[in-house]
Amino acid sequence: MSTIRPRAMALRAAFTVLATIFFFLAFRHLGFADVFLFIGLMPLFAALLAGSMLGEQVTPVAWGALGAGFVGVLCLFPTGFAQLGFGHMVAFLAAFFGTVSIILSRYISRFESNGLAQVLYPNLALLTVMALALPFVWRTMPLIDLSLAMGYGAVLFAARWLLVVALRGLPAHAVTSLLKLQFVWMVLIGAWVFGEWPTAQTYLGAGIIVLSGLFLAYEVPIARLIARHVVRA
Template structure:
């Protein structure tokens, strides 16, 4: 009996839809981590959270790396890019911490809506990935959907708003650099390990000046935050290795939808028409980007296959010698 071969999907097809599931998981994990950040920021300074959480995340990452079968367990193929990503990771964490401390979730996440735009602008110079005009339409629609979620608008522009803007810019840069590293370095855990080692060391230098005693509940909050952060960032790096950076960053806006659902189911907050409209715009914009990438990859694969077939056919015709009595 002949062995049956199971149908297989192309790597890029798996990347588009597998990346979608990874981003949705990331949104759930990130929502929990952001809630803890907001709660913790009212009583403590940023170094106290990021020093301890960075150490925990780095330890979890190191243990996970040791369990891999890679011969170069802790060696990255792009050390300079990894160092640059770590720098932007630290800046992004500090900016968002300051923003979450002073602003409501609504105002902070309105700025996060612009992360896909930043990622799209940075994807071409860093990754050489051109953004098609269809994708620009989806990106603008997604950002517009975020504004629809909170139609009351922003308050007067303050330092906290500037922090939210810079957090979005540095966060988008770190995400694009993560995809750049993933092209050569397939060990996603290293992109979680080294940035957290960096933020732990930097915050440890500042911690003695701002440290406050913590209760058992505060310690549990830090551990929970670190655990959620470890899983979220690992999942995010995996998603960036499967999908284009601007697609992933736009799909991250699904986190708003999760927040609306949590507010309605747990806190009894009834979503307004604007919230529903904004959520629908984000969903359709994100789905369009995934479909656009999948169709582009599929057509590119077909064109490549047809080109190869045509090339082989031409070689066969040129090498075939005419038989006696036939016209060459």
């Protein structure tokens, strides 16, 4: 499976590996809530990088929606950080590296339509790096854990492919904002599986996140629709 942008693909694979490693370290040193707070920064990173790397301009209205989405993330975690440490720095870098990988995917999508190539090569790079480290950390896994790992790998592969497809039609900052819907899934799963019922402030934050993500996803179609009516008038 070939690619017509091998250098960009190699960079995307490298940043995907870095993001995966740093996210793993972040989850070792921080709780889920703290790490997901840094994931909430990814749309802001995407908006900042889109201009220099992709030449895509972010409108002031979109900046407002991005800011509102981040406020929604903060509403989900009102207690904040007790102290900053190594885990926070690693989570920050993980979110940044992950955003660069997404930006590169958006760039590659301008030149080729083979979404599977963008999933194959980063995962192949990750497989190679982890295979080199495996002899130093090898532990025999129970069959149930191996089955869960295989299921996780299949779901992750499908999710990354869908992400590449989404980046063909939407700006990077819009796609990363839609990724914040995972906060909502976290709230719902926490209530359903673990009996952790959200507070009113959590529901407020989830609502802000959903609305800001939907606005950014439909910002371009809405703008075109408004412009069309203005021209007709």
